[in-house]
Amino acid sequence: MNAQLFAQEIPTTEIPNIPAEETPESIVIPATEILQEVNEREVDSTKNDTIKVPKEVLTDIVEYYGEDYVYIDNLNSKIYLYNKAYLIYGDVRIDAGEIILDYATNEVYARGIDSTGAYTQRPVFTQGPNVVEPDSIKFNYDTEQAIVYNSRGEESGFKYIAEKTKKINDSVIFLRNVKFTTSRDIENPDYYFYTRKAKFVPKKKIVTGLTNMYIADVPTPIGLPFAYFPLTDDRTSGFILPTFGENSSRGFFFQNGGYYLALSEYFDLTLLGDYYTNGSYALRTESSYAVKYKFSGNLNLRYENIITEERGFPDFAQSTIYNIQWSHSQDQKSSPNSRFNAQVNFGSSEYFRQSVNIVNNSSVLNNQLSSSVSYSKTFEGEPQINTSAAINLQQNTQTQQINMSLPNVTANISRIFPFAPKTGVKKGIIDNINLQYDVTAQNRINTTDSLFFTAEMFDDALIGVQHRIPISTNFKVLDYLSASASTTFTETWTFTTFEQRYDETANDGDGGVVTDTVNGFDRYSTYNFSASLGTTVYGSFNFGDDKKIQKLRHVMRPSVSYSVNPGFEQYYDEYTIPATADPDLNDEIVQYSRFLGTLNGAPGRVYSSNVGLALSNTFEAKIRDSDTTALEPKKVILLNNLNFTTSYNLAGDSLQWSQLNVRGAIPIIPKLDINFSGELDPYALDNNNQKIDVFNIDNGGSLFRLNRANVSLNYSFSSKDFEGKSEEDEREDNQTFRNGGRQDDLFGDTTDRFRGDDYGDDDEEKTVTNKDWYNYKIPWDLRLAYTITYNNTARQDEISSQSLMFSSNLELSPRWKVGFSSGYDFKNKGVTQTNFRFQRDLESWKMSFNWTPIGSVNTSWYFFVGIKSSILSDIKYDQRREPDQGL
Template structure:
């Protein structure tokens, strides 16, 4: 211990500097004395011996001096000597003292990067052996490597670093060595590591590589990326005693790529299973990489035994990858899905999914002579969004959902998809100019009804809008603007081409025959006048024109007792103009409750409006009478009925429209605030409105139907919307309106239709007061496009048991909808009320902190049946999850149970059992 100098770690640098200064001073001032060796810290020994008087230079010590000495051949730290080797006194040589600078270069055997270190206790430096010791929560950082331990020893000649843990008063482990390099972390009993070659030996280590946790008795690191383990345990469970693991004797680990082992034995809760796998391959790759996608087993009485989800994931480049999956069944059915995805930062992102379905369904109903029902279908989805920063002022987006009308009917284990009968698509290009004053939009649209099998294509739809321009407004406003400067003119035009066909009768020539086009132009002129007291008055003029590519005329055929249709193609126009003057205001009223301890006041806001309008009859020449039955009853029809733009209404209008809207809210004491005067507003009615109109120029039926509307959000949880239409006139036996006001007979009118919708949701408080889903139960990812979020939502609906939140004990969502309408019966004599009502429930609750049960259902009051019912039960098992999904009611019944690890690395290591029943 005589050669060791123990100092505090905080003063080690200062002490070393003092020692260097003393040694250099002794060399420069000692005359006729022999020079001792000088050692540079953490470098090789250097030859600093000087020749004696009259003597010869001693031979170099080859054991201690390298050929590339770190001190220059001309030693600038020595004094000048004469020809006999005696030092020359600088005072005699010159009156000016010249300072010499000591330059030290790094030797080849030194490290190529600095080492940052710290220790809580102390540090010890052994100069002769060039060894360094750190005691007490020591830490060293070298490049991307970090080592933490109770004690760290570093030997500079060999570049070997050793780390050991300490013990506390209970003789337990304390500050075990922790080694971190890149994304890998290991905790061990001891570490021996060469910092230059990055070879090392670790004992009793607990090693983490991504989501994988490895426990090895001995881990040998042969280079930067490769390790070999002895008596190793693999798992994705981060507990000291994991719920499951794979034990193997030997394993090779390649960082960020793969781990390969010999025979491996699975164990659960420390109990080994009497089954072994011949070898184990554990993926450790981070990010995107190509590979096989394993299937899951399925069984169905309709499709037979099958493998679902078998496929391959291919990474083509940094911006494109493709997922290919397929299903195959023993009865001969199969399906194939190709799903490429592309992404370019600051440019665009999108995904395409093309599916082919060959269905071979066992005919269990016995209604057909054939044993199997065969169907060929396809489906395509495409979503594309353009980054707004790519080309400012230009946009391009796509949302395509199209395919065979029978495709959704044969999708297995997906009730939400089975009941989806309405499909729509849109591809849109947009362009804006002059800071948004001019907007152009070109789109292709598609609508499809799987029940009627009718497909409608709009190719293309062109819209151009010029926002309001004020032609009389000065470029530089000075003083109060004149009233005429508020005169604004705008333009809105659109062009539409439409084709309709039934997919069962698809024929390209028929599509061309039924294709029609039309265009519409609107030029509104508005003027905002100064307020007249509490009233705001606004005059307006509107001009509209429509272009048609065909005229349709109906003519009664006495032989067939039906109307024959005659289509005349060409270029036809119709136009309409209107003039209006509107006024609106707002009226407020408040009723206070000074003695109430709860409600302080009720506030009522009334927003009435009235407008006078005049529209001349410019389309009278396009209307005619057409016979509709053998009794020679007629109705008015337009030659533009059935066109894509529709027809303007016949007759002139000169009258007024009126309406009133109401807002009701109250002010109450806020009990959640300790301040005595704290209050909050509670909305009772967001809107209660009534609108109607009267036409002075009409020969009869001068009153228009009265429209009622209601909007409310009670207690910020219950959403209510309702509406109804009341016709003040009666009808004859054929359902035609007659000029007879019902209120003269004491009746309010005739309800023609109405609707009400109520929705609400309730949930308990989260256990950790954190809700990462934004209240939806689905993790929110702001980087996803709206289409990708919809696909994620669809997957959540398919697999609700995989997305439950155990932090929320219970939650319930409910919605109710009621619609009714008065329609003419088939006998044309009586009116019947057509009513539809349904209720939808969705929710879950925790049976225990680890068990959760839930489901959703849809009940139709008209049929008095549960249309669909889906239930699930799930078990939280820390690193595993069990989920059971059951659909026992409805035309598409299914059952699914799966047990799988949560980790993404072992997502395909699961037990799955699926059954699907299709009612034909």
């Protein structure tokens, strides 16, 4: 037995004291030199390792999943994922039925699953916002390049399917044998553009080689040697292709060509033009703008130079017309105390009748155009002050008369109760005394269409200012009667008056009245007084809860009023018209007011004292509800607001009673009321049909003589009424309404030429499957308007007007929509303007046909077919028969 022993000396824990070497002197080194020496040592090449560390290719975490299995083949450096598999690396995600990851070459191959003859779980390649759905894909994580087979994708509304796709990087993709379309069904598109080579830059553009258009897989002659499709989610500027055609009187033309400018995210600008070979042309500018939470609006300017026939022919004529439309609305939240609004529709009176490019024929029937631009400002406080400045314009397109207020300035102070208690409720006459103050200043211009925008339009301008201080109070009488009293002081200023005199030398010595215009400040003051007393009387009759009609209720609101207007003769002068040579005639003295013809007119000269009588009636019934589960009876209005009004002039010496006015409404069914009105005269007529101071009943007639009567009704209903849904009016901003017409389509409706029809781009609600049965609920609507007027003021005993207007829209199928508008004039025995509309949704395309076969002004038709997608809106065909302006 051998043994070996080893020993080791345990080191001491004490630190030996090693004396420092002595130096002859101490050296201080600056810190900058130490840092410089360290930097020099770091850059010393002899100190660095020459062996480079290989760069990691997969610089991010790879996530992968397979529902059936995840098989890792370490021998071949591959990972197999099967069934509902996905792989995530950075911003790249691949979903497929089968995925193979080769981590030796850093490549991924993905494909679908082919089972029972069906190819399912196609790969979906997602990188950032870009999504591609191919049959199979090969992707390299090292170069980030990919080769895709039968890829499908969508970009800015464009859908494409390519036989082979090569992804170079994030911004460039090359495609081979590609189909581009906007059709919803990418597998069987109803149309597409085919090209053999294309370059695709996401979010920017698609550039192709030779491109042909196919419809239902049939090639068409439509082709281009190359094509460029801009891709962007924002609006972009670009050309608008015109429509070509021929007109019998103006020659060949192109219409609606121009340029669209996307100036900013807040507003845009569209420039359009028409040109005819005979020299006629039209220019249009359309702009829309909007700033969120502040304001929005649109502006349309139209100018046309119209030439009829050829120069030198007797029928040659040339005219210029224009139209201005501006709509501006301000968000109330942007400035609660100030508001600016504009609704302008102004132009040549003949614009809608003579325009060379008017599609909306119903606008021709509009006789009144109105415009208003206003700004209002409120100054908060006690009392509150409201101010406004406006420009108002009324234009009659038949008479070509224009009435304009430029400007119209108003200001008023809110109601003040000087004697109201500091706390509590105002009671009695004194507490309820209140007063206001308002002032209105106008510069009114009456001119004609031909003189507008000329210096002559200001020749007859009238300027006036009117101050008003109304004072009123209200109180109770015997707890059941409501009484009120008021008086108004009015101060009127004018800067022009008109003096009248008789001049014997006028009219070539025959003599006559001469009116002299006097420029300068002048004024007059007036006042009046009025009082009223009214109450409400309820009457009811119970039939019993077991009856169908359980209760009748009659509500009466009688009132009596009194008003007095003094005569202001101090503002009247007189002149004398001398008698002729006949000595039996006396000189004629004529009284006049120099304020006659001014803006606010002359004050009243005749004293008047009137007593007014009014009675309002409402008849209601409570009937047993047909719904047996209802707990309360149903309330039905039988007669709504049957009103009677008349007055008696205490100061008159004859014909003291005024006409008895009757007005009311009879509800028939929901949304259908028969409105009626009439004028009953108590006085008789003489043999010359002039009213005399004899009651009609004393002249052998009835108590009242019917002077005038009117009955009208408006009714609209639709299939939504039977479904318990409310029908919202979606026509508030149609072109007919903006042109001054009706909001509905009773005058006809014309399709917007820029939309083609009412179907939106790829409207999902219009999608139809084989399971849809449409014939049992066909959407429809119907509108009716009837009016009849009776006139007997001078024993005419005639129907002065009677007409029926109607319109209807019907969806025969989810993609077929038809509509019509027409009417009949019973007085003139003729059909009014008639309009037929046909619209067809062709999935990716839209088609519409609008026909006006009967019209009081013109007849025309318009056909349109084009692609719905806005990016391809220039691919269209439209043809029209323009209205014959000679008829």
